[in-house]
Amino acid sequence: MPATIRERVRALSAFETVKTLLFVYVVFTQSLKAQRHLRARGFRQTFSDFWTWLCQRVIFLALRLPAAKQKVDSQLGEAALKIENSLVPKGPDVVRHLSLPAEGRSPEWILPEMDKMDGEAVKHTNWKGGRMSGAVYHGGEDMQQVIVDAFRKYCVSNPLHPDAFPAVRKMEAEIVAMCLRMYNNPTGAGTTTSGGTESIIMAVKTHRDWARAVKGITEPEMVVPISAHAAFDKAAAYLKIKLHSIPVDPETRKVNVSRMRRAINSNTIMIVGSAINFPDGNMDDIPALSKLAKRYNIGLHVDCCLGSFIMPFLDRAGYPCDVFDFRLEGVTSISCDTHKVKGNVLSFLHLNWTDLDAFCLHFGGVYIVRIRTKGGLYGSPSMAGSRPGALIAGTWAAMQYMGQDGYLESCKNIVGSAQKIVRAIREEIPELYVLGDPPASCVAFAARDKGGLNILAVGDKMSERGWHLNGLQKPAAVHIAVTRLTVPVVDQFIADLKDCVREVKVLSSSMSSEEKGEEGNMVALYGLGNSSAVGPAMVEKMVTAFLDALYKA
Structure with a gap:
């Protein structure tokens, strides 16, 4: 065999060897990744994830059909408009500041204008009344003054x-x-x-x-x-x-x-x-x-x-x-x-x-x-x-003002109030149960009878009474993060929760399944998330609409 042919054969053989080694490397690394994934998620969860993904692909293809797409876009548009209306004040009396004023405003104008904005708000939660779950952690007027004074002294400082x-x-x-x-x-x-x-x-x-x-x-x-x-x-x-x-x-x-x-x-x-x-x-x-x-x-x-x-x-x-x-x-x-x-x-x-x-x-x-x-x-x-x-x-x-004794007292009051809610649910509201055994300030509760009481509807009823609570899913539940502001109104929270459970039970017994799905915001949002394989994707679109509305002046 001529030398040139032997050299070509050797080169081709070396190339094939490299290709084989590369193939083996890719298969090995991908198999290792798959093995790690399966080990972490388990066969059941991996199959469930794959099945959900497959269902999503099929449903998304179906939603591309003109009639289905038009219906979905219409419903999402209505939801986005509802979100916008709940966040962005509208009306002839609303003044919008979309560009810098030609001349600077006086302090006598600025603060009243801020007060006016509070009055324009579509729905302004009275957080000082203690009906908001977490979000605002107010330590009282004395603490606020200490913090504001410190802010004023170092307002232009930069670490x-x-x-x-x-x-x-x-x-x-x-x-x-x-x-x-x-x-x-x-x-x-x-x-x-x-x-x-x-x-x-x-x-x-x-x-x-x-x-x-x-x-x-x-x-x-x-x-x-x-x-x-x-x-x-x-x-x-x-x-x-x-x-x-x-x-x-x-x-x-x-x-x-x-x-x-x-x-x-x-x-x-x-x-x-x-x-x-x-x-x-x-x-x-x-x-x-x-x-x-x-x-x-x-x-x-x-x-x-x-x-x-x-x-x-x-x-x-x-x-x-x-x-x-x-x-x-x-x-x-x-x-x-x-x-x-x-x-x-x-x-x-x-x-x-x-x-x-x-x-x-x-x-x-x-x-x-x-x-x-x-x-x-x-x-x-x-x-x-x-x-x-x-x-x-x-x-x-604030830390100097509070000291260990101040934080200890706050801990006693806050955790004591949270535990009071836990005891009330366990001993006085048989329709509900507490998730786990919460040791600190946050308490979540769900409906004991899955086929009966809708806990998210209870959350919506609490919203009608001025409570700003958090809806959860998997399982459907509602939680309250207790703060110092909650401590004085914890008895009212328990009383309202009992009343709302009773109201939802009465309403549910007289409503059709379609009517039950058309209740308040918690039911609409968290219910949609569990409604189908594409429910989470629809919720993502609604959350995106919410984020867009945040920056609409």
């Missing part, structure tokens, strides 16, 4: 320039130190953020960067309870991290630890637990999750944003609970909010690493440092560059 505003730098460092001690990690580190969502995103980024530097993980994954805050979904989307959502026990409402363990693989950078979670106010088994994190050498973030300044005082207030903070070796970061009790709007990310190298790399995931910039050296402790120093000053002032 990005600590040399120009040394007092703000000092206050921020002291806030972090006080919070670290509160969560039993006085030698740790932390930073302030604009809110719980930013704290969670920074914690996820930090674990991602640590895992890449220490373990070489380039396709990171994290494992979170299905009850975890939506900020983890945001973090996964922003930071390109695969997220596994693990179900909670239907009775205890704690994340299934065995399922979480099964979802951990060599690409896992962190797991998550809540103390407490937002949907039903329950706390995951943090000690068990800590052991899991230590066993697999991964991070454990504890989301204390809703528990904030209540959870650390539970034991002293007479409401003992499991350990959830840095006393557990596996806990590597905690986020908490100062505004969940006393009206500030800062949040904190606390860090804890025992290995020095890992700690430096981890903390480097929070700090953003750039040397090769035309503007010179640049260092920023979190996502934001310039930050409002007034918020830091207000937080420091």
